[in-house]
Amino acid sequence: MARGRESRDARMRERLTQEAARIMAVEGVRDFSQAKRKAAAHLGAPSTTNLPQNKEIQAALVEYQRLFGGEEQAQALHALRQMALEAMDFFAAFRPRLVGEVLEGTAAEGAPIELHCFADTPEDVVFFLMDQGIPFDTDQRRLRFDTDPVTLPCHRFLAGDAEVQLVVMDPKGLRQPPRSPIDGRPMRRASRSQLAEMLN
Template identity: 55%
Template structure:
């Protein structure tokens, strides 16, 4: 017997799940892809479906949604966040900062924060730097997946700068050699240095 052709109804449901999950992430500030997919499936009456879309499909749909419905307001929000990122990266220059997450990918909105990876001999080095500059912070942890080590818990310091949350995930000095796995596509996470982020700001804005 030949392979069964894809069910048209299943394909329509999959596309509906992609659109609804993207809308939830764009409008309701849901940042977790799995949570967005589950909520989308529940809203569409398909809570038991196993035909869930990939994170990459949803991220692309978020970009398209923001281009259509976010317009110039989204572009301005994204630009402000990238400007904040450059300011924070210049401030933490000694720790070789790299921008990651929605602000780099272009899916960030007004509720998003700036996520940076820093590299130091010990987390305390970053902690003392914050304290020396009188920056109130919140300590946390983040579970990240690596190809060889599996899941690793990394220290996080979070603070507020001009109304924007800045999140610092601290790695060892050798952490630049291997990026954590991306939750979007499973490969190494995209990271950008300050010159790359400045280049994004200098690039012409796309119009929907």
């Protein structure tokens, strides 16, 4: 009896993983928790005990993009990475690092370009944006480092058709990346030179 239930649970977990990955790829949902909830609702999952981990969904998302994204997704990703390179040149004074979907390769058209920038004070980036005449909105981003989550300013603006998101950190953040929401390990980041190599 227990073995049969475990088998059903494993099958449901796999279905939830695949559906959450599809939702993120097709519907543009970028929050893992939201994708899990929508997948559970779509599949009529009776409980949340079988919800997959973020890293399982990320692996399924990469595979989904490989199978179904095709040339269209590859072209969109290349264009976003090219725009990210230009944004990193523009914000070079703040030693930007690329993170998120555009770096990981799962971004499709409409995905945001996420940059970590480093400044002595958060106002330095605000003044730079204002001096350049760039309209922007500001909200907050919660990131986890070694201890409790930290709330950081995030400035959003449009560059062509792409949204750029600048999360501003203290310079010591260069040496200590926040934890990835995917697997809890230090977040993968790319410098300008590393991104340029990816584009070559």
